[in-house]
Amino acid sequence: EAGVAQSPRYKIIEKRQSVAFWCNPISGHATLYWYQQILGQGPKLLIQFQNNGVVDDSQLPKDRFSAERLKGVDSTLKIQPAKLEDSAVYLCASSLGPGEHGYTFGSGTRLTVV
Amino acid sequence: AQTVTQSQPEMSVQEAETVTLSCTYDTSESDYYLFWYKQPPSRQMILVIRQEAYKQQNATENRFSVNFQKAAKSFSLKISDSQLGDAAMYFCAYRALNQFYFGTGTSLTVIP
Numbered sequence: 774e775a776g777v778a779q780s781p782r783y784k785i786i787e788k789r790q791s792v793a794f795w796c797n798p799i800s801g802h803a804t805l806y807w808y809q810q811i812l813g814q815g816p817k818l819l820i821q822f823q824n825n826g827v828v829d830d831s832q833l834p835k836d837r838f839s840a841e842r843l844k845g846v847d848s849t850l851k852i853q854p855a856k857l858e859d860s861a862v863y864l865c866a867s868s869l870g871p872g873e874h875g876y877t878f879g880s881g882t883r884l885t886v887v
Numbered sequence: 888a889q890t891v892t893q894s895q896p897e898m899s900v901q902e903a904e905t906v907t908l909s910c911t912y913d914t915s916e917s918d919y920y921l922f923w924y925k926q927p928p929s930r931q932m933i934l935v936i937r938q939e940a941y942k943q944q945n946a947t948e949n950r951f952s953v954n955f956q957k958a959a960k961s962f963s964l965k966i967s968d969s970q971l972g973d974a975a976m977y978f979c980a981y982r983a984l985n986q987f988y989f990g991t992g993t994s995l996t997v998i999p
Contacts, residue, residue: 815989
């Protein structure tokens with residue numbers, strides 16, 4: 774079974790630039806999550822989708838972060854404009870439904886903002 | 888608010904020995920789940936073990952076991968017969984109401 778795919782694996786950008794990350798969840802997984810993991814910390818949930826609808830985006834900095842899952846399958850997370858403090862690993866995860874049935878993480882995208 | 892605390896930023900263990908990683912959490916919920924995840928340098932979070940709060944029996948998964956003390960809100964992970972491949976960051980996590988909360992992690996070094 775293919776896992777959660779994320780790209781790119783690494784990204785370096787200058788502050789004030791924009792960047793986008795892509796996630797393709799496990800086939801059939803209705804729920805998709807984006808996490809931010811700052812160095813030395815545990816992952817923090819940014820946004821949760823159920824199919825193509827947003828379930829929880831309470832910790833998403835909406836002034837600069839946006840995410841979409843238009844067809845209820847793959848998803849993109851965008852940052853515009855980026856700040857130095859956005860440097861982190863961005864993890865995507867998916868599950869069969871809300872909860873942890875089959876909850877699986879991708880390998881993440883490491884973003885460095887200089 | 889739900890919080891997860893891992894008080895050991897780093898731990899080390901001799902190969903084949905046993906090590907225990909500590910975790911405490913704070914919650915007002917009665918129904919929740921607890922997890923230990925392993926994160927190697929590849930960055931992927933790998934589930935090690937899970938515990939349902941309503942179960943009194945401690946979860947066990949091969950060389951990994953937990954000591955779940957619900958009243959004390961403590962959830963420690965014991966790794967027996969440590970192997971070189973166990974070296975990684977270990978995160979304790981709590982889930983309730985469809986949200987995961989992670990601790991800050993413990994970096995485990997296995998000494999040959």
